[in-house]
Amino acid sequence: MPTRIITPPLDTKTIESLRAGDEMLLTGAIYSARDAAHKRLCDLITAKKPLPIDLSGQILYFVGPTPARPGTIIGSAGPTTSGRMDAYSPILLEKTGLKGMIGKGDRNSTVIEAMRKHRAVYFAATGGAGALISQCIKKSEIVCYEDLGPEAMYRFEVHEMPLIVAIDCHGGNLYLQGPAVYSRAK
Amino acid sequence: MREIEYQAVVKSVKRLCIDAAYFLPEDVTTALDKAANTEESPLGRTILGQCIINARIASTDNLPICQDTGFAVYFVDLGSDVHIKGGALTDAIQEGTRLGYSEGYLRKSIVADPVFNRKNTGDNTPAVVHIDMVPGDVLSITLAPKGGGSENMSRVAMLKPSDGIEGIIEFVVHTVVQAGGNPCPPTIVGVGIGGTFEKVAYLSKKALLRSIGSKHPDPAYAELEQTILAKLNASGVGPQGLGGRTTALAVHIETFPCHIASLPVAVNLNCHAARHASITL
Numbered sequence: 030m031p032t033r034i035i036t037p038p039l040d041t042k043t044i045e046s047l048r049a050g051d052e053m054l055l056t057g058a059i060y061s062a063r064d065a066a067h068k069r070l071c072d073l074i075t076a077k078k079p080l081p082i083d084l085s086g087q088i089l090y091f092v093g094p095t096p097a098r099p100g101t102i103i104g105s106a107g108p109t110t111s112g113r114m115d116a117y118s119p120i121l122l123e124k125t126g127l128k129g130m131i132g133k134g135d136r137n138s139t140v141i142e143a144m145r146k147h148r149a150v151y152f153a154a155t156g157g158a159g160a161l162i163s164q165c166i167k168k169s170e171i172v173c174y175e176d177l178g179p180e181a182m183y184r185f186e187v188h189e190m191p192l193i194v195a196i197d198c199h200g201g202n203l204y205l206q207g208p209a210v211y212s213r214a215k
Numbered sequence: 216m217r218e219i220e221y222q223a224v225v226k227s228v229k230r231l232c233i234d235a236a237y238f239l240p241e242d243v244t245t246a247l248d249k250a251a252n253t254e255e256s257p258l259g260r261t262i263l264g265q266c267i268i269n270a271r272i273a274s275t276d277n278l279p280i281c282q283d284t285g286f287a288v289y290f291v292d293l294g295s296d297v298h299i300k301g302g303a304l305t306d307a308i309q310e311g312t313r314l315g316y317s318e319g320y321l322r323k324s325i326v327a328d329p330v331f332n333r334k335n336t337g338d339n340t341p342a343v344v345h346i347d348m349v350p351g352d353v354l355s356i357t358l359a360p361k362g363g364g365s366e367n368m369s370r371v372a373m374l375k376p377s378d379g380i381e382g383i384i385e386f387v388v389h390t391v392v393q394a395g396g397n398p399c400p401p402t403i404v405g406v407g408i409g410g411t412f413e414k415v416a417y418l419s420k421k422a423l424l425r426s427i428g429s430k431h432p433d434p435a436y437a438e439l440e441q442t443i444l445a446k447l448n449a450s451g452v453g454p455q456g457l458g459g460r461t462t463a464l465a466v467h468i469e470t471f472p473c474h475i476a477s478l479p480v481a482v483n484l485n486c487h488a489a490r491h492a493s494i495t496l
Binding site for chain 2: 051052062093097104105106107109135153156157158159177191204207208209211212213
């Protein structure tokens with residue numbers, strides 16, 4: 030059972046204690062961002078303009094939720110494929126102090142190297158479990174880029190969101206280690 | 216000639232969109248239950264357990280199973296003795312999609328242009344509509360909303376006839392293993408074999424509609440399905456690509472005759488949230 034609870038902002042000591050395969054629960058504030066929001070953030074960095082939010086020590090959740098029904102906090106809110114953010118994540122890790130990412134699927138070597146260099150962690154949430162995860166979101170507000178619709182950046186307050194450390198800052202990668210354990214292929 | 220009201224089609228399609236998003240078909244929940252009992256990886260069992268609870272929450276709380284409520288893809292069998300009164304069939308399907316995605320609080324995931332204007336159309340249209348003319352006076356509509364994560368990992372290969380069965384197996388297994396955790400395994404693997412470049416892709420998507428646990432009517436293809444499934448589940452990819460013995464829930468093959476020079480093969484992956492809903496009017 031995952032019992033360890035972590036809360037952003039994440040410091041280097043916490044990040045260095047995490048290992049690929051660790052199960053944990055996340056409680057605290059996180060920010061959503063998909064492809065379009067990532068592109069805007071990186072365009073601002075390239076243009077040396079200020080960002081709409083301070084990402085130092087923070088966690089980005091790669092998600093585009095379904096609209097909330099009236100009277101509810103949020104709709105279904107599971108992770109999207111992280112590989113599409115690989116083009117942007119190294120810039121954010123280097124320039125903003127971003128310390129964590131939540132998504133699904135493996136990351137490329139450039140991202141993994143940037144995570145090692147800037148001490149950051151990548152968590153997997155269960156893809157296709159958007160209804161389950163929505164129950165962990167206790168508060169939701171749009172921070173910026175509302176014009177992007179489902180790709181707007183939200184600030185979520187989550188309570189005990191179940192996560193798995195997929196790639197740690199030491200180069201440990203459960204997308205390689207896990208399948209190696211269970212492979213029967215010759 | 217039997218007449219069906221345009222508005223009756225709109226209403227039915229709207230219902231299909233909402234039902235498909237909220238309610239996971241029983242064959243899929245049964246397959247997930249079975250996998251949760253046989254999976255060797257403790258983490259894999261945890262993930263499969265989350266998928267099962269997720270489907271339960273979605274159906275009781277009227278929440279989409281997955282936030283990616285997909286591209287609306289319709290397979291329509293239109294009886295040649297049916298006339299849609301008051302408008303065109305495709306317009307009715309688009310209108311129903313618009314209403315379903317809006318009233319069901321589903322995510323709108325379609326941009327107007329793939330390159331120069333990636334602006335959200337705001338209502339999840341246009342839908343993709345495949346229409347087959349069939350004998351009779353009945354209209355059947357199946358909706359299979361398709362998420363981007365699994366669709367992006369799908370592939371077509373124009374193999375040489377000499378590549379044979381081994382070539383087919385290698386291509387399908389390679390495609391699924393390369394996809395890793397991206398398509399949200401355990402997946403349903405739709406395989407099209409034969410036909411032409413566009414036909415084989417269509418077949419691979421249509422293969423996803425078959426009920427999990429059903430066998431191909433031709434014993435040779437039924438055996439090929441089992442051979443590929445066993446190889447996929449020996450790959451170690453596992454639930455969410457994090458390691459385990461449940462990489463795919465099923466392999467479904469659809470075939471079509473093909474050219475003397477060709478052996479087209481297509482793989483269309485579907486995530487474990489394998490949603491579809493049908494109605495007959």
